[in-house]
Amino acid sequence: xxxxxxxxxxxxxxxxxxxxxxxxxxxxxxxxxxxxxxxxxxxxxxxxxxxxxxxxxxxxxxxx
Amino acid sequence: xxxxxxxxxxxxxxxxxxxxxxxxxxxxxxxxxxxxxxxxxxxxxxxxxxxxxxxxxxxxxxxxxxxxxxxxxxxxxxxxxxxxxxxxxxxxxxxxxxxxxxxxxxxxxxxxxxxxxxxxxxxxxxxxxxxxxxxxxxxxxxxxxxxxxxxxxxxxxxxxxxxxxxxxxxxxxxxxxxxxxxxxxxxxxxxxxxxxxxxxxxxxxxxxxxxxxxxxxxxxxxxxxxxxxxxxxxxxxxxxxxxxxxxxxxxxxxxxxxxxxxxxxxxxxxxxxxxxxxxxxxxxxxxxxxxxxxxxxxxxxxxxxxxxxxxxxxxxxxxxxxxxxxxxxxxxxxxxxxxxxxxxxxxxxxxxxxxxxxxxxxxxxxxxxxxxxxxxxxxxxxxxxxxxxxxxxxxxxxxxxxxxxxxxxxxxxxxxxxxxxxxxxxxxxxxxxxxxxxxxxxxxxxxxxxxxxxxxxxxxxxxxxxxxxxxxxxxxxxxxxxxxxxxxxxxxxxxxxxxxxxxxxxxxxxxxxxxxxxxxxxxxxxxxxxxxxxxxxxxxxxxxxxxxxxxxxxxxxxxxxxxxxxxxxxxxxxxxxxxxxxxxxxxxxxxxxxxxxxxxxxxxxxxxxxxxxxxxxxxxxxxxxxxxxxxxxxxxxxxxxxxxxxxxxxxxxxxxxxxxxxxxxxxxxxxxxxxxxxxxxxxxxxxxxxxxxxxxxxxxxxxxxxxxxxxxxxxxxxxxxxxxxxxxxxxxxxxxxxxxxx
Numbered sequence: 001x002x003x004x005x006x007x008x009x010x011x012x013x014x015x016x017x018x019x020x021x022x023x024x025x026x027x028x029x030x031x032x033x034x035x036x037x038x039x040x041x042x043x044x045x046x047x048x049x050x051x052x053x054x055x056x057x058x059x060x061x062x063x064x
Numbered sequence: 065x066x067x068x069x070x071x072x073x074x075x076x077x078x079x080x081x082x083x084x085x086x087x088x089x090x091x092x093x094x095x096x097x098x099x100x101x102x103x104x105x106x107x108x109x110x111x112x113x114x115x116x117x118x119x120x121x122x123x124x125x126x127x128x129x130x131x132x133x134x135x136x137x138x139x140x141x142x143x144x145x146x147x148x149x150x151x152x153x154x155x156x157x158x159x160x161x162x163x164x165x166x167x168x169x170x171x172x173x174x175x176x177x178x179x180x181x182x183x184x185x186x187x188x189x190x191x192x193x194x195x196x197x198x199x200x201x202x203x204x205x206x207x208x209x210x211x212x213x214x215x216x217x218x219x220x221x222x223x224x225x226x227x228x229x230x231x232x233x234x235x236x237x238x239x240x241x242x243x244x245x246x247x248x249x250x251x252x253x254x255x256x257x258x259x260x261x262x263x264x265x266x267x268x269x270x271x272x273x274x275x276x277x278x279x280x281x282x283x284x285x286x287x288x289x290x291x292x293x294x295x296x297x298x299x300x301x302x303x304x305x306x307x308x309x310x311x312x313x314x315x316x317x318x319x320x321x322x323x324x325x326x327x328x329x330x331x332x333x334x335x336x337x338x339x340x341x342x343x344x345x346x347x348x349x350x351x352x353x354x355x356x357x358x359x360x361x362x363x364x365x366x367x368x369x370x371x372x373x374x375x376x377x378x379x380x381x382x383x384x385x386x387x388x389x390x391x392x393x394x395x396x397x398x399x400x401x402x403x404x405x406x407x408x409x410x411x412x413x414x415x416x417x418x419x420x421x422x423x424x425x426x427x428x429x430x431x432x433x434x435x436x437x438x439x440x441x442x443x444x445x446x447x448x449x450x451x452x453x454x455x456x457x458x459x460x461x462x463x464x465x466x467x468x469x470x471x472x473x474x475x476x477x478x479x480x481x482x483x484x485x486x487x488x489x490x491x492x493x494x495x496x497x498x499x500x501x502x503x504x505x506x507x508x509x510x511x512x513x514x515x516x517x518x519x520x521x522x523x524x525x526x527x528x529x530x531x532x533x534x535x536x537x538x539x540x541x542x543x544x545x546x547x548x549x550x551x552x553x554x555x556x557x558x559x560x561x562x563x564x565x566x567x568x569x570x571x572x573x574x575x576x577x578x579x580x581x582x583x584x585x586x587x588x589x590x591x592x593x594x595x596x597x598x599x600x601x602x603x604x605x606x607x608x609x610x611x612x613x614x615x616x617x618x619x620x621x622x623x624x625x626x627x628x629x630x631x632x633x634x635x636x637x638x639x640x641x642x643x644x645x646x647x648x649x650x651x652x653x654x655x656x657x658x659x660x661x662x663x664x665x666x667x668x669x670x671x672x673x674x675x676x677x678x679x680x681x682x683x684x685x686x687x688x689x690x691x692x693x694x695x696x697x698x699x700x701x702x703x704x705x706x707x708x709x710x711x712x713x714x715x716x717x718x719x720x721x722x723x724x725x726x727x728x729x730x731x732x733x734x735x736x737x738x739x740x741x742x743x744x745x746x747x748x749x750x751x752x753x754x755x756x757x758x759x760x761x762x763x764x765x766x767x768x769x770x771x772x773x774x775x776x777x778x779x780x781x782x783x784x785x786x787x788x789x790x791x792x793x794x795x796x797x798x799x800x801x802x803x804x805x806x
Contacts, residue, residue, distance in 0.1 A: 007759040007767060016759075025798040026446065034800070043800055044759055044767065045778060050796040058797045062406050062446045 007044055009037035016044060023054075026061040065395035065438040073431040074384040076424040083365040084135035084331065085146075090295035091117040091124070095132065095146075096366065102151060102359035107352060111159035114152065115228075119187040119301045121160060122224040125152040126217055128295050137332050137365050144341040147358055154350040165194070166231035172197045174252035174312045179242050182210020183294060184257035184287025186225060187301025188308075192255075193232035195309055200251070201234060204241035210259050211288070245280065253308050254280075257287035257297070264289060275317045276304050282311045330423075331365035334372060370418040370428055375643050376411050377418065377428065384428055391435045396442045409435040410449050410635035413643065414519055415593035415625035432630075436521025448797040449635045450520035451774040452739040456483070460512040461529060463715060464697040467536030469507030470708045474541025478507035479568065482549035484660040485677075486510065486700035487693035493548070494703045495681035496568055499575060500546060501707065507540040508704045509533070510697070513552035514559075519630050530559060537563055546571060548677070550594035550601060550659055551629075569604040569658060572680060580612035583674035583683055584654045588617045590647070590666075590673075592659035593625040605658045605676050612679045619650045628661040634739070644669055689732065691742035718743070720750035724787035731790050740777060740793050744770070748779045749788055765791065771799070 008015055016035035021043050023032055035044040045054070085095045093114065101110035111121070118124035128148075136145030174197060178189045181203035193199045207213065212221050242248060245265050256265065256278070268290065270279035276286050284304060287297040307317040342358040344350050350358065370384065371377045382390070387405070394405045412432035419427040439445035460483040469475045479497045486493045500506045511533060517526035537545065537560075544564045547553040553565050572578055589609065595601050609616055627633075627644035644665055654672035656679070657663050666673040667687055678684060688696060702712045723746040727735065735745070752758040752768030759767040764782045771777075776799070780792040 007761060010758045010760040010766065011756045021800050023798050023800050027444070041801075042757060042759070045769070045776070045796065045800065047778070047780075047792060047794050050778065050794050054796050054798055058448075062449075063404055 007035065009040060009042055011042070012037055012039040014039045023057075025058055026064075028061055028064075065392060065434065067389075067392045069434060070388040070392040070395070070431065071385075073428070073434070074388045074426055077384040077422075077426045078367045078424055079383050079385070080366060084137065085132035085365070088131045088135040090128070090131070090293070091299040093117040095148075096362070096364050099146065099151075099359040099362035100364065102155065102355050103362065105352065105356050107155055107159040107355070108162050111155050111162055112165070114155055115162075115164070116302070117299070118295075119190060119298050120183070120221070120224050120228060121152075121156045122217075122220050123183065123212065124295065124298060125156045126220070128152070137330070137363050138339075138361065140330060140332050141336060141338055143338055143361075146362055147341050150344060150350050151355055151358055154352070154355040157349060158352060158355075164228050164231050167194065169196050172312075174198075175200065175250060176253050176255070176308070176312075177202065177248055177251040178255045178257065180210065180257040180259055180262060180287065180289070181205070181208035181236065181238070182257060182259045182287060182297075183212060184259075184289075184292065184297035184300060185210070185255065187298045188255045188257065188284075188286070188304050189234055190228055190232065191301040191305035192308060193229070193234045195305055197309075197312075199232075199234045201236045202240050202242050202248075203236065203238050206238050208236065208238070245283070253282040253312050254284070255304065255308065256283065256285040256289065258289050260288040260291075262289045275307055275319075276300065277307075277311075277317050282308075282315075284308055284311075284317075331363065331367055333363055336363065367423065369421045369423065370426070373421050374418050374428075375639060375646060376408065376413070379639065380408050382408075384426055384431075387428065388431060391431060395435065395438045396444070405435060406439075406446060407636060408432070409439070410446065410630075411632050411639050413593070413625040413627070413629035413632060415629045416596065417593060417624060420596060420623075433518075433521065436519070437523050438521070440521045440523065445521060446635075446797075447774045450516070450522075450631055452634070453516040453631050454520055454522065454525065457512050457514075457516040457525070457529065459694060460510075460697070461532060464510060464694070464701055465532075466508060466510040466701045466704060467539055468705065468708055468710060469540050469543075470505045473505055475505045475507040475543045477504065477546050477566075477571075478509050478537070478540050478543040480509045480511075480513075480545040480547050480552060480565075481568075481700075482547070482552045482660070483510075483512040483516075483697070484664070485548050485675075486697045488660045488664055488688065488696070489675055489677060489684055490696040490700045490703075492675070492677040492681040492684065493700050494707075496548065496572070496677055497704055498707065499578065499680075500568065500571060502575075506546075507543055508708075509536050509540070509545070510701050510704070511536065513549070513555040515551050515555055516631065518555065534560060534563070548658075548660075550592045550598060551661075553598060553601070554594040567598070567601045567604060569608055569676060570600055573604050573607055578680060580608060580679050581682075582613040583656065583679050584614055584672070586615035586617065586653060587656045587674075588619050588651045588653040589622075590619065590626070590655040590657045590662055591622045592657070592662055593623055593629055594659070596623040601658075605656075608676055608679060609656050614656065614679075616656075617651065617653055621650060624650075626657075626659070626662040626665045628665050689736060689742070690739065694741070694743075718747070720746040723749060726784060726787050726789045731792060735790075735793050738793070738795055740795060744772075744777050745779050745790060745793055748777050749781060776800075 014037050017038045018033045019036040020031045020033050022029055083096050098110055098113055115121050130148050133145040138145050176192050176197045176199045178185045178201045181201050189199045189201050208225055267278035271285050271290055276284040278285050286300045311317045339361050342354050390405050409432050412429055414429050416429055419425050479500050481493050514526045514529040517529055544566055546568050547565050548568045556563050556565050591602055626647050627640050633640040648671045656674055658676045663673055663675045705712050725742055748768050748770035751770055767780045769778045775795045777795045781788045781790050
């Protein structure tokens, strides 16, 4: 539901920009671009990402 | 984890152990493999396998008494055993022209003497010659064969001997009698096989039947001279040659005849059908087609009871020994492994069915539990898989915990309903407590038996919980604990045997004024897996159901896990769904259960189902959310305290407790399936509002996140008349914005 919305950072009022963020799980880390507040650095994880690709990678990492 | 810790679980496993027929076979022939080859029409391959075991195929085919026939599992079905006589004869006749194997290995220097050219001596001589030792056979008779020379079939055997020796260099010295071993000359090793009553050179009294050795260096003895039957004498050839070679190379014979694991279980496969033995059309011997047809009757007996009956073991279909090795290899971060056993480990229901079905009681559930414990110890456990349940355990152990009796007196009984019954059926729990309290100061302990920590492999938490429970029990004067959950009773009997227990159902059965109302006209009893060992409990529940007027049926497979066990749902939701479906489909009848978890599982999937306490204290059509269940547990605690004249303690409220949520059915369904509670959502909103750390669409919608110890929660919401309308809630396991994982 929230993936297509035009989210802004409530604190800074800034429009979000795609930025590479470090993700880590089960002792492994990797970078991925996600919407981020350019001012305070708050990261937004959409439902599509959380329940889609992220969930897939979580399982892959648990199985590796 | 030590390797032996894992392999100890499967050391008695008989999967891939020799089939009963092979164990009975004097040659230990792998009859599964032999039959498979014939069944596929690979007669040459079958012949080679046969010859490697029996050494002289025509002799074995003609003279073996075939004790294997009595062990054939076909007999258990009332069929004739596999017709080995015709099968062996056909293989030898149809494929026996195959030249003997002769391997291109280096010639050895050490000379070997064989005294006696009977079957035992010939078998040993041939096997040593195949290892390229220079062999000399001494025989006082004018030719080989020993007592077989008197057989009507000797001509056939004679040809076979010549054929099998045709590719090896062996010196035969017939008509030469050895009277003293010292006169033998320069031989490194000697095999004495002079036949029944033959010359033993005074060495027979020191004969070792396992190693074939005697009290003379590098000297061996076997065959009829030592009382070995003909087939065993032939069968000794390959083993003797191994021992003799060891003695030549290292100075001593080690190992001895291999002892196989016992595969004595009934191995008739499920659904096996009768099949008559194939009779040769010509009345003499099988054609190739007939042999194939007869060999196809072989069940290929191999115990796989655990894999046949358990959805998890069937899905991954790994031999227990292999699983133990993989679990060991996967037990620490120091091992390199491309694929782990994580999914298998956390997909086990821990229901103990595999152990109960295994003829050798191999405990694969215990192996998976060891794997879970080891992962926690090594700090490599996927914490997200059990996070919800460990948080639930913390709630049960703290806020919802209670150990009390009226006026703090010691009591004979204390009700221990477990954690899920008060959550799902609070009114019935209180009614049961009231019934137990009639005329007696019955205490109560509200808490968890520790199953959640046990299943998570959290040994330390589990020990803490057990200690807490034991202290509570002692504080009430060590009463008999009245359990309502078979898992609690099972955990208590296994780990705190000093605590006596009885089920609430057995006590209720003795109450004359109990009013029972049938929940269903007819139903099947669904026994929880943890009640498998508790006959009294199973009987009491059936009796209560019968007294209520319900016509009861038994399930084809009682005592199977409903799916809840082991808390596998987060780790493997597909397998969980499959297990639940399997249990639902056992019958179209509704279920009467006596485990609150079974009830939850079946109701969620739409299977009509009632807890036996509903029969006693009224049906409940309500299914509660995660948060309502927590509230119910507190409600039960408050009611119990009130019944005992105690004051409910004031618990400091969380800052977000007064937030009101509006959640429609679809969002609620998703929250429940993702195990997201109202408290998580409220905390997330509260924290983000405090810090204004959230996202907005500028039109009143907000998206907030909260990273807790294991999971990160996201909540999309908008304010609505002082409350919060939840538009979505989801969570993930991965951390972001951090270099290293906590």
